[in-house]
Amino acid sequence: MNSAAISLCMNVRDEEEVLERCLSSIAHIVDEIIIVDSGSTDRTKEIAKKYTDKIYDFEWKGDFSEARNFSFSKATKEYIMWLDADDVVPEKSQKQILEFKKNLATYKMDVVVMEYQYSYNAEGNPILTQYRNNIVRRACNFKWKGLVHAKLDYSDTEEFITNIVIHHKKNKLHTDRTLKTYESLIEQGKNLSVEDLFYYANECISHKQYKEAKEWYQKYLNENTSNDECNIYAYGQLADCHTYFNELDQAILCCLHTFKINSPRAEICCKLAYIYYLKKEIEQTISWFKIATATDFPTKSTFIKPHYYTWFPHIQLCTCYLSQGNYNEAKKHNDIAATYIPNNSYVKGNETLLEELKIKIEQRNAEK
Template identity: 40%
Template structure:
């Protein structure tokens, strides 16, 4: 049986950290908490679970903090979580099983990450992350914000899911760190460009978002999943500026990177629905319905676009065209996804 070190970085997480640690404390063999400047009871609460609570001076660099936490690990594998993550009961059992049977030759175990939910608790956004890593491989984090691990070796997908219980956001924090990188003259990688553009979009700075999404795409060095997502976000930025011509170009550009995805097809459906061209809207929503949903790809999946959204939009489009029979058919289909 392998042993596991849990490594976490935290700040002002008194409302979340207990829930996270309770969900894994009987599975991991070591809990390492790195605090980056809490002013609440986070450290006190963490101390109820482990005596390995460390202070780390915040330097606007998430990778530095995470690498420090990894440096304190002593077990075979490292599991990393954020304070607002949790393992549900079924996934606790799966992680226990993986711990018992994992082949020690495995370097990385991927786990699904359910990141966002609708008002009824249905998953609307998920993706795979590298969650369990062999300590002897000395994997490390890169980039000050939206940090990542460049992993290699023997990688396996698991059926374990980490559930994100998002409690609070800081809309400017990430953007401030990226802007500081630019001010210091640091050269942005395509990945940096993607996240910088996304942060600009999140605060409605559309010109900056458009500039950096295009820079990222024009670099021709971005990951296919990031390029496709960039096209979706770029179209959103153009729509906010009422630039429909470039909005359409951005969506069509996504086909350079992979076969059509339901998320893109639905955006194209919306494009034509907005101008009451319901026949062309139906073409794209119908295509979204016919695509096979990817279940094991590591990129993000917006689940509603692979069933519910095209169904309800087809219902509306057929209704507008006076085809009540088809409208009822797709209304019933939508109800299968959201009873």
């Protein structure tokens, strides 16, 4: 069976620290590598030459979509795969993609979605996951849109969702470059697209500009009528902004609004639990953490925080029950959390508190 041919398209600039790591994980899988450099002053192009002679210079004009579309225009194979320089294709995924190329040739899929893990805890477990359209059929001529956070526009096209994982291993420190770019565009009087409203709000909240984030999330939600998954995320972020300002009732309403969009998400249930904890309503807190433990992991969501579907609510329930002196329930939930993160400091700390509570209970019983 013949495999489909894939062009890898990458846009880079000053990526000497990570580019070889990325290319070495994917070069043997793809059939063509396109590198578009927008002004590197380090060894980026020298490293790229080890893997391809198709390296193009591109004059940077502050438009990420223009740069992405240029790289796509240079592809010649049936399918296009795109990665960022600080992405890595793990060994298991390499084997999956090689096998999957046969299905591409057979079924002519237009959009292939992969699991993109881009934030990790101290143990290396993913704490934030996004599903991205990493492979598309070139004949569809999909275009990138968005000045800053470019997004591939393939509306009304069916996706094929895989369990193939891409790791995002960011080395560079988070800067305010993107935030400043948006602020400059606004000062110039340029109208932000719906997608850019969303991403600018995200930049605001990541820089702890909660007042501005509230404003821009609300603008985004007022204008966006189609992307349910991003709306769920935006309402959750807006709830965090209200929580920061102690506007707890408004935060609750934001969380509850997501249930009108789709089935409950564990991330939202845990937010509600925390809000009720701040309101000192422990039974409500426990109820929402319990609901989180019973929430199914979504088969597809724009942003997923896996720990909310596994150990996190159980750790919180253990804490709640410890505060009530309920040893059995506290131990039950800490034991469940331990099945996911056995050596985590939260689990070990709770084990110490549980032992102390057990001794106190035994002492009280002995005194009766």
